[in-house]
Ligand SMILES: Nc1ncnc2c1ncn2[C@@H]1O[C@H](COP(=O)(O)OP(=O)(O)OP(=O)(O)O)[C@@H](O)[C@H]1O
């Protein structure tokens with residue numbers, strides 16, 4: 505167990521000193537306050553595992569302190585100290601979530617025993633909490649799809665999860681690369697260690713290096729404090745390098761050195777540091793081509809590409825579409841709705857340049873716009889295809905097309921009364937005239 509942090513609140517100074525001294529000797533990290541007000545100011549800035557509060561305190565009493573503490577730090581285990589005549593209050597304290605109480609005068613070993621129990625209770629609770637979080641995280645990356653193409657990737661992911669070799673994940677945008685990166689982590693024996701993601705495309709070169717490896721104080725303007733790099737934060741776990749293809753050459757060199765030796769230096773620091781992380785990188789570019797064109801270092805590519813996971817585009821595994829639709833309906837908590845057979849059929853012939861992410865958005869939109877419980881193609885705001893044009897892939901309507909249709913519908917419904925139509929559309933009559941001209945609308 506790590507050192508437990510204790511906060512003792514009592515206004516009897518002699519007793520307080522004695523208690524603090526003794527508990528410190530027992531290896532606890534102890535802080536103290538002699539009023540509820542002082543305790544609260546400590547509680548807003550520091551985290552404690554266990555509190556020992558006297559019920560009778562000057563001004564604000566121990567019960568009020570207990571109530572407020574439970575709001576600020578609900579997980580803290582609190583033991584109440586009660587003098588003669590306040591036992592009923594102590595019992596009341598249990599209702600407000602105190603862990604236990606002790607009647608004064610007490611002997612110190614008695615208190616130590618209760619503190620020890622509170623501590624065990626706390627660490628059990630912490631363990632349950634982290635387990636709950638873990639389960640939640642594991643549920644977050646439910647990988648849906650029964651196609652053999654996807655299942656092959658799933659099986660490979662499971663096989664290599666425990667290994668330490670770097671993995672390169674390739675695939676078009678929205679295919680689920682990040683999902684597989686997380687699966688590599690949560691299906692491995694590193695699952696309780698950190699999973700840390702860094703997007704190479706999102707930041708400048710200098711910042712990227714310092715994000716990755718950290719920096720010393722004063723290493724560059726703005727580096728007012730020393731900072732740990734993400735490689736350190738991820739120590740023991742997984743470092744996910746997203747958008748690898750965007751990584752500048754200067755950072756590529758440093759990453760290569762790190763992968764070869766496990767060692768690195770913070771920017772502006774001479775000390776060599778060492779960590780153990782599993783590196784997983786992802787890209788929607790074809791890295792082989794990037795290497796050929798000289799945009800990406802060949803040596804680094806080979807280092808990272810010990811195992812490649814290729815996530816195939818959705819249009820190559822259309823069997824996954826119906827199950828994904830069901831999955832996203834459930835995720836949106838709209839289980840009363842279904843997609844009509846025709847809608848599913850149309851979606852199966854759509855090329856999905858944005859892959860699963862695009863499918864998810866289409867589904868969400870369809871669920872939102874459908875009037876009854878059956879989601880029809882129109883609800884997805886895709887351009888309908890006329891018969892004979894089945895081969896032509898579905899495309900999303902542009903906003904302009906939608907606007908034109910909407911205006912035409914308003915005019916038609918209101919028998920081309922432009923004043924009324926403008927009012928219904930929430931635009932000025934002048935603006936409506938302009939739109940009629942722009943879209944070449946005529947009365948049918
Ligand atoms: N097989 C799947 N089952 C369930 N959800 C999926 C699946 N594939 C992708 N998703 C979901 O689709 C969305 C996009 O996936 P993800 O972010 O992993 O894609 P990506 O390949 O990293 O995309 P990009 O290249 O744009 O970063 C996420 O919300 C993810 O949870």
Ligand SMILES: [Mg+2]
Pocket residue numbers: 681682746
């Ligand atoms: Mg991604």
